[in-house]
Amino acid sequence: MKRIWQALTSGMGKFISIRVLQIILVLYLYMTLVFIILEAQPGDISDFYVGDPKITPEARDAIVQQLGLDKPILERYFDYLKNFMTGHLGCSFKFGNIRDTPDPICREQRPTWDLIKERLPRTVVLFLTYTIVSFYIGFFMGKLIAWRRGAIVEYFSTVVGVVLFTVFTPWFALLLVWLFAVNFGVVPIGGFINPDTWTNVQQIGATACGVGISCTNIVFNTMLLWLGGLTLFCGGAYLWSRRLTYPWQQQAVRWGALAIGFVVLGLFFGGGWPGVSTQAVIVRETKFWFFIWHFSMPAGVIPLFPLVFDFVQHMLLPILTLTLISFAGTMLLMRNTMLETMREDYVMAAKAKGLPDHVVRDKHAARNALLPVVTSLIFAIAFSVDGGVFTETIFSWQGMGQLLLQSALDHDYPVAIGSLVFTGVFALIAHLVADILYAYLDPRIRYD
Amino acid sequence: MQAAPTFEPAEALWRVRLHLLGRGLAGSWAMFAESKIGLTGFGIIVFFALFGLLWPIYPWLMEHVAWTQEELEAARTVPYGAISSIYQVYDPVNGYDPLIPGVENPTAPSRRHPLGTNQFGRDILAQLMASTGSEFMLGVLAALITVIIGTLVGAIAAYYGGIVDTFFMRLADVFILFPLISFLIVLGSMIELTLLKLAFILGIFFGFGQITVILKSQALAVKVKPYIEAARVAGGGHFHIIFRHIIPNLLPLSFLYMMFNVTSAIFSEAALSFFGLLPGVKISWGIMIESAHTLGYILGGRSFQNWWLWMPPGVAITLLCSAFYLVGRGLDEVVNPRLRKR
Numbered sequence: 001m002k003r004i005w006q007a008l009t010s011g012m013g014k015f016i017s018i019r020v021l022q023i024i025l026v027l028y029l030y031m032t033l034v035f036i037i038l039e040a041q042p043g044d045i046s047d048f049y050v051g052d053p054k055i056t057p058e059a060r061d062a063i064v065q066q067l068g069l070d071k072p073i074l075e076r077y078f079d080y081l082k083n084f085m086t087g088h089l090g091c092s093f094k095f096g097n098i099r100d101t102p103d104p105i106c107r108e109q110r111p112t113w114d115l116i117k118e119r120l121p122r123t124v125v126l127f128l129t130y131t132i133v134s135f136y137i138g139f140f141m142g143k144l145i146a147w148r149r150g151a152i153v154e155y156f157s158t159v160v161g162v163v164l165f166t167v168f169t170p171w172f173a174l175l176l177v178w179l180f181a182v183n184f185g186v187v188p189i190g191g192f193i194n195p196d197t198w199t200n201v202q203q204i205g206a207t208a209c210g211v212g213i214s215c216t217n218i219v220f221n222t223m224l225l226w227l228g229g230l231t232l233f234c235g236g237a238y239l240w241s242r243r244l245t246y247p248w249q250q251q252a253v254r255w256g257a258l259a260i261g262f263v264v265l266g267l268f269f270g271g272g273w274p275g276v277s278t279q280a281v282i283v284r285e286t287k288f289w290f291f292i293w294h295f296s297m298p299a300g301v302i303p304l305f306p307l308v309f310d311f312v313q314h315m316l317l318p319i320l321t322l323t324l325i326s327f328a329g330t331m332l333l334m335r336n337t338m339l340e341t342m343r344e345d346y347v348m349a350a351k352a353k354g355l356p357d358h359v360v361r362d363k364h365a366a367r368n369a370l371l372p373v374v375t376s377l378i379f380a381i382a383f384s385v386d387g388g389v390f391t392e393t394i395f396s397w398q399g400m401g402q403l404l405l406q407s408a409l410d411h412d413y414p415v416a417i418g419s420l421v422f423t424g425v426f427a428l429i430a431h432l433v434a435d436i437l438y439a440y441l442d443p444r445i446r447y448d
Numbered sequence: 449m450q451a452a453p454t455f456e457p458a459e460a461l462w463r464v465r466l467h468l469l470g471r472g473l474a475g476s477w478a479m480f481a482e483s484k485i486g487l488t489g490f491g492i493i494v495f496f497a498l499f500g501l502l503w504p505i506y507p508w509l510m511e512h513v514a515w516t517q518e519e520l521e522a523a524r525t526v527p528y529g530a531i532s533s534i535y536q537v538y539d540p541v542n543g544y545d546p547l548i549p550g551v552e553n554p555t556a557p558s559r560r561h562p563l564g565t566n567q568f569g570r571d572i573l574a575q576l577m578a579s580t581g582s583e584f585m586l587g588v589l590a591a592l593i594t595v596i597i598g599t600l601v602g603a604i605a606a607y608y609g610g611i612v613d614t615f616f617m618r619l620a621d622v623f624i625l626f627p628l629i630s631f632l633i634v635l636g637s638m639i640e641l642t643l644l645k646l647a648f649i650l651g652i653f654f655g656f657g658q659i660t661v662i663l664k665s666q667a668l669a670v671k672v673k674p675y676i677e678a679a680r681v682a683g684g685g686h687f688h689i690i691f692r693h694i695i696p697n698l699l700p701l702s703f704l705y706m707m708f709n710v711t712s713a714i715f716s717e718a719a720l721s722f723f724g725l726l727p728g729v730k731i732s733w734g735i736m737i738e739s740a741h742t743l744g745y746i747l748g749g750r751s752f753q754n755w756w757l758w759m760p761p762g763v764a765i766t767l768l769c770s771a772f773y774l775v776g777r778g779l780d781e782v783v784n785p786r787l788r789k790r
Contacts, residue, residue: 022618029622034631041638158485162777166711166769170722171737171762174746182747189747379624386627390719404630405723408637416634423627431625 015439023432030424035080038417044069045413084421089113090414094407112418115403118217120385120426121224122192123392123399127384130319134327135377141327142334142373143366146342157331164328173321173394180317187317190396192216197310219307230261318395326380333376337369344368371442378434382427476700479782486778492771496764500580507538507574514560523547537571540578540731544569554745557756564756567743572736576760579732583714583768586647590713591706593651594659599702601656602663603694606671607686616660623657632716636725643717643729650713659705663698670697700783707776711769718765733761 007013046064049055055063064070068079083089091106095115103111145154181189188194193216237257241250341347342365350360380387389401396402400419407415480486502509511520511534523531529546531537537545537560548555548569557564563572605616632649635641641649670676671694679689720726721734729735740746740757748754 022621026618026621026625029618030626033622033626037631037635038638041635162485162770162773163766166715166766166773168715168718168734168737168762168765168769170719171758171765174737174741174758175762178747382625383627386630389629389633390723393723401630405633408633409724411637413638416637420627420630420634423630424625427625427627 012439016436019432019435023428027425027428030428031081031084031421032077034417034421034424035077039073048411087113089116089418089422092407092412092415094410094412094415112415115415116400116419116422119398119400119403121221122397123385123388123401125224125227126315126318126392126397126399127322127388128381129315130322130326131377131380131384133319134323135330135373135380137323138327138330139334139366139370139373142331143338143361143369145331146335146338146369147361147365149339158335161328161331164324165332167325169325170390170394172325173391176317176321176324177394180320188314190314190317190394192311192314192396192398194310194314197307220311223308223311226265230265234258234261314395314397318391318397321395322391330373330376334369334373337372338365341365341369374438374441378431378438381434382431384430385423385426476782480778483778483781485774486781489771489774489776489778492767493775496580496768496771497584499577500584503574503577503581506577507534510534510538510560514562519547519560538574540570540575543571543574545571554754554757563760566736566739566757567745572756572760575731575736576733576764579736579761580764582643582729582732583717586643586717587710587714587768587772589644589647590650590654591709593648594654594709595702595706597652597655598659598663598705599695599698601660603667603690603698605660606664606667607690607694613664616656617664620657620660623653624661626653626657628653629716629719632720633723633725636720640728641720641726643726645728646717646720646726647713650716654709654712659702659709662705663701666698666701667694670694700779704776704779704783707772707779710772711776714765714769714772733765736761 008017044064045067046060046069049060049063068076071079088105089112091103091109091111092115093109095110097103097106097108097110102108103114105111141157145151145157148154177189181187198216234257237253241253241257244250244253344365347360347365350364355364385400387401388399389405391397392399392401393405400423404416404419404423407413407419480490515523515534520534523537523546526546529544531546535543537543544550545560545565547560548565550569553565553569554567555561555565561571561573563576565571566575601616605613628650632641632646635649639645676689676693679693684692717726717729717732718734718737721729721732722738724738726732726734737746737758740754745754745757
């Protein structure tokens with residue numbers, strides 16, 4: 001007991017526990033704020049049917065009673081908090097139940113939480129990918145243009161950066177869709193999957209995927225699981241390799257991890273175990289599918305690669321657009337902080353020592369200019385769901401943002417409000433996780 | 449008994465203050481004018497301001513410049529849809545040109561319609577001009593509210609510290625991480641958002657967020673300056689110190705962040721109206737792009753043949769947003785000496 005207490009009140013543990021407490025407080029404030037603002041709007045859902053001749057006043061009263069709108073406001077507030085904590089975000093008005101048994105609470109309607117569970121991974125994969133790509137490019141370019149201050153490159157990239165940073169996103173996205181999808185025809189116009197590719201899968205995999213649940217989700221989530229696992233593996237190997245003594249050991253571990261990652265990925269996606277078959281497998285217990293099980297798979301199953309390729313193909317254009325729009329912000333930020341760092345004494349000292357230019361730039365100036373960029377990365381990840389609304393809608397990428405906008409436009413309030421609350425909570429939790437990582441990477445933060 | 453000595457300044461006090469203010473502004477302007485990006489942005493803003501101000505006289509101007517006497521006569525006497533005044537042609541919401549048959553719309557830029565007409569026959573330039581004023585109003589109003597709230601709260605939180613500080617900083621955490629776009633979408637589907645309401649909501653949400661934190665840290669640096677101590681010793685009250693000594697020193701930074709907030713406010717409005725969530729707004733740049741998009745003029749494969757439908761509003765939003773951003777960057781170099789050239 002004492003040791004636990006000690007761990008929680010010193011150093012990193014103290015930092016984490018304080019942050020967690022703060023986040024819980026903020027979470028509570030956020031949920032209360034949303035409740036108050038929504039409650040302050042005139043009327044309620046039943047007013048929607050005032051002009052509807054099919055719904056009599058008695059029926060409207062029944063709706064009010066059913067939704068609990070006749071209860072006193074305080075009781076509704078506690079219900080709202082309790083329901084959120086227990087994972088009930090309400091039942092959709094529009095989406096019907098897709099399982100073979102009625103839902104215990106929503107009966108023939110689909111629970112909002114179920115919808116969010118389906119949509120969230122799609123949003124996360126899209127936004128995580130573009131965030132990493134665009135931050136890397138922005139960091140790299142910002143570093144370069146700050147180093148060559150006053151060159152034509154700087155003016156040119158500042159102008160391009162400002163235009164891309166402030167461009168009207170939906171408009172720009174539409175132009176890119178027109179250019180790449182309509183004009184060149186290299187990528188699909190939009191959507192999440194190509195239905196033609198999946199009709200077969202749905203037929204063959206019906207038993208394995210479960211009644212009513214689309215195989216798409218299972219394949220997509222499996223893909224995510226593998227990609228995420230391999231990324232973690234490679235990242236872990238990289239971090240571990242930094243503790244090794246000799247550069248050649250470090251290099252060997254890093255390249256080895258990368259190679260293992262690619263081989264596993266190839267085996268998984270291509271489904272080919274050398275000399276056996278290049279046709280692999282999806283369905284059957286794909287959730288925890290392991291490539292060696294491939295031997296016991298029956299013939300005639302569907303190759304996984306075209307399916308994964310289908311996702312990737314649909315992801316290319318959104319990622320390109322989002323990267324173009326957002327790398328500029330990082331680039332400008334990096335340029336600014338880099339300009340500040342370059343005036344520091346230690347940079348001059350490094351130059352005076354006679355270190356090569358690129359070493360001073362990369363190891364002395366850029367490393368220290370990185371912190372504000374990491375801060376903005378944290379915010380970018382936290383806001384991924386919120387900022388995704390426009391892009392997802394333009395590209396018909398069926399993620400959280402599109403769900404929120406569509407349900408708001410359709411007056412499907414349980415889903416709209418449920419995903420709004422969830423979006424905020426997601427942002428808070430993502431922020432907490434990123435904060436802890438940040439403190440781990442930069443010791444100055446946690447000893448503040 | 450001796451009369452209390454009175455101090456008679458050589459000049460009236462207000463004149464001295466005005467003079468000082470003028471000199472301060474001239475100095476700041478000279479520094480601001482050094483940065484090319486800031487000046488470019490300022491030029492674009494002036495251009496759009498003139499563009500928006502030109503709107504009330506635009507139909508009159510067109511009547512005298514672009515329309516011939518015969519055309520005017522014809523427009524007043526066509527069998528159906530005859531107009532009684534030129535304003536009917538250039539109405540941004542339901543104007544039409546009686547000399548152009550409906551099926552010919554959208555028409556390419558011509559003498560009477562410098563940027564062409566859209567698919568319903570509305571003059572694009574008129575729509576563009578009519579929206580400029582409201583975009584400006586929204587952006588500036590939202591940013592003003594943001595800055596007023598941010599400066600006040602930042603100064604108060606820094607000055608009092610303790611529980612006040614903690615409360616406002618936690619509140620700022622909520623507002624920083626608040627999914628504003630999602631929230632506006634849900635709200636827009638519930639009530640009829642007008643530009644004024646939107647400006648207030650945006651102003652309040654931005655005001656309690658990031659800007660409070662930034663201005664508070666600046667105010668903390670001001671608070672420990674000797675002149676604050678001097679003011680307190682001289683008997684200045686809390687109110688006096690906050691409003692006369694702390695806030696004036698925050699204003700340059702507030703003004704800087706105001707510019708960035710104008711950009712975000714204009715962007716939010718355009719995006720919301722693009723998705724049809726601002727039914728209270730009849731015409732705006734976002735709506736212009738939306739109507740071109742929903743009728744297939746952007747993705748229809750013949751985009752560049754109908755460029756006047758989607759190019760002007762998109763370019764206008766981008767230009768105005770980047771103009772405020774550029775001014776902000778220019779001011780940044782004035783306010784933040786560390787960014788100045790080596």
